[in-house]
Amino acid sequence: MRRVVITGLGVLSPIGHGLREFEEGLREGRSGIRYEPELESLGFGCCVAGIPCGLDDLAAQYFAPHVQIGMDRYATMGCIAGLDCWADAGLPEPAKDRVDWDTSIIFGSGIGGIETIGKTLVPETDKRRARRLGSTIPERIMGSAVSARLAGILGVGGQVTSNSSACATGTEAIANAWWMVREGRAARVIAGGCEGASPYIWAGFDAMRVLSSRFNDTPSRASRPMSASAAGFVPAGGGGALMLEDLDAASQRGARIYAEIVGAAVNCGGHRNGGTMTAANAEGARRCIRGAMESAKIRADEIDLISGHLTATAADPIEAANWRAALDLPGERFPLINAPKSLFGHTLGAAGAIESVACAVQLYRGFVHPSINCEDVHPELRWCDRSIPRTVIERDLEIVAKASFGFGDVNACIVFRRWKN
Amino acid sequence: METTTDSLIAMLEKHIAKFTAPERRDVVLTPTTHLVDELGIDSARMIDIVLDVEDTFNITMSDEEIDSKRTFGDLLELVRSKIQTKGATA
Numbered sequence: 001m002r003r004v005v006i007t008g009l010g011v012l013s014p015i016g017h018g019l020r021e022f023e024e025g026l027r028e029g030r031s032g033i034r035y036e037p038e039l040e041s042l043g044f045g046c047c048v049a050g051i052p053c054g055l056d057d058l059a060a061q062y063f064a065p066h067v068q069i070g071m072d073r074y075a076t077m078g079c080i081a082g083l084d085c086w087a088d089a090g091l092p093e094p095a096k097d098r099v100d101w102d103t104s105i106i107f108g109s110g111i112g113g114i115e116t117i118g119k120t121l122v123p124e125t126d127k128r129r130a131r132r133l134g135s136t137i138p139e140r141i142m143g144s145a146v147s148a149r150l151a152g153i154l155g156v157g158g159q160v161t162s163n164s165s166a167c168a169t170g171t172e173a174i175a176n177a178w179w180m181v182r183e184g185r186a187a188r189v190i191a192g193g194c195e196g197a198s199p200y201i202w203a204g205f206d207a208m209r210v211l212s213s214r215f216n217d218t219p220s221r222a223s224r225p226m227s228a229s230a231a232g233f234v235p236a237g238g239g240g241a242l243m244l245e246d247l248d249a250a251s252q253r254g255a256r257i258y259a260e261i262v263g264a265a266v267n268c269g270g271h272r273n274g275g276t277m278t279a280a281n282a283e284g285a286r287r288c289i290r291g292a293m294e295s296a297k298i299r300a301d302e303i304d305l306i307s308g309h310l311t312a313t314a315a316d317p318i319e320a321a322n323w324r325a326a327l328d329l330p331g332e333r334f335p336l337i338n339a340p341k342s343l344f345g346h347t348l349g350a351a352g353a354i355e356s357v358a359c360a361v362q363l364y365r366g367f368v369h370p371s372i373n374c375e376d377v378h379p380e381l382r383w384c385d386r387s388i389p390r391t392v393i394e395r396d397l398e399i400v401a402k403a404s405f406g407f408g409d410v411n412a413c414i415v416f417r418r419w420k421n
Numbered sequence: 422m423e424t425t426t427d428s429l430i431a432m433l434e435k436h437i438a439k440f441t442a443p444e445r446r447d448v449v450l451t452p453t454t455h456l457v458d459e460l461g462i463d464s465a466r467m468i469d470i471v472l473d474v475e476d477t478f479n480i481t482m483s484d485e486e487i488d489s490k491r492t493f494g495d496l497l498e499l500v501r502s503k504i505q506t507k508g509a510t511a
Contacts, residue, residue, distance in 0.1 A: 064442060064443050065439060066439065066440050066441055066442055066466075069439075069440070069469070132472060134468060134469045134472055135465035135466060135468040135469050136465075136469070
């Protein structure tokens with residue numbers, strides 16, 4: 001089996017675009033959550049969100065007008081991250097007359113092109129104007145829009161696909177990419193996830209009453225994973241991309257290596273034993289975490305940091321309990337655990353990817369970002385209070401575990417190891 | 422709306438440019454400029470250009486009429502004849 005390393009990163013997030021800004025935001029514990037008047041005008045309970053700034057201007061820098069007309073904003077976000085990742089990996093400008101058969105793309109989304117569906121496709125069709133829609137609807141709304149667009153820009157000729165597993169999408173993309181490179185089916189894979197920033201994406205969650213609606217006046221305090229006053233997740237959009245590459249291929253071209261991915265696991269809890277469409281089967285989550293550790297051949301006490309899924313819902317204590325059970329470590333030896341969603345909210349299909357970029361950055365640069373808005377730790381999490389960093393910690397990390405747990409009772413877990421040359 | 426040939430050409434050029442890659446926009450449009458081979462406009466984007474042109478000039482062009490149009494000159498003549506027909510029946 002081949003070793004798989006991370007040679008490029010790309011991120012467009014509510015706390016910044018690009019690695020420098022993103023890292024600054026992580027270190028500072030910057031909140032990317034803002035009041036969004038459109039949500040209030042639509043009668044949402046949650047009127048705050050995490051939306052990357054300046055998307056329209058950014059899109060104009062990346063894509064010519066004749067390309068943008070064929071892109072929903074979710075794919076725009078994903079492609080920006082994907083293109084940044086390619087450039088960050090030090091790969092050459094794609095040739096217009098050649099296909100790169102050695103590279104694949106697994107880049108997914110949870111909800112996809114619903115903004116185009118809601119604003120254009122449905123209204124025009126209902127007005128009997130389907131024949132006036134123009135030619136761009138399929139390429140904007142198809143489930144594979146983002147991966148297909150990225151492949152076209154980069155000339156990628158390996159497998160090009162978009163996975164979808166709700167909030168586990170980004171992490172699952174990375175796991176699938178890891179297996180692909182390990183098995184020699186691709187020299188490198190752009191693995192990522194993206195999600196748009198539209199009321200149409202978020203309305204259903206607001207209707208479920210799972211969004212944070214008590215902090216509309218103090219947006220930076222609204223996303224509160226592991227807090228006693230957590231009141232639901234804060235919706236957000238963005239894109240994250242990682243270049244997973246065969247170590248030999250990376251070494252041959254002198255690529256910079258951020259980290260190594262040494263283990264992964266993906267499973268589903270089967271909606272049994274307490275698992276439902278919206279809640280995890282604890283056994284499934286624990287098996288996933290243990291499966292990732294086993295595939296990485298690591299012991300639980302070797303994990304320095306857990307990057308949690310931790311959404312600021314009632315599931316947080318359950319998730320922490322699952323980590324505790326899976327690692328089977330006494331409280332004082334439990335690793336550090338932080339919640340990236342405390343900074344930039346829940347980017348749904350992008351979450352696992354953006355948060356994995358954060359994992360790689362923390363490993364590469366030797367720090368642990370704070371978990372903000374947790375000054376009042378949840379009573380059921382007092383056992384791990386000392387493991388939650390409230391300010392940045394400068395420390396070399398060896399092993400970071402990232403997990404995502406999605407609607408559908410689906411789980412994904414990745415194990416990263418610091419790269420030592 | 423009275424439309425001179427020059428203004429008609431300018432409007433069509435603008436609609437076509439919207440769906441053309443930047444590197445192709447330097448192509449000088451002549452009656453024989455091939456829409457696919459020289460401007461990279463595939464059948465899908467042709468639909469978008471036709472819709473824009475129809476809305477601008479308040480005309481209708483059928484799928485059959487469009488299918489046979491290969492050059493800028495072909496498109497120009499079709500649009501001109503539609504405008505003239507509309508003017509004659511107004």
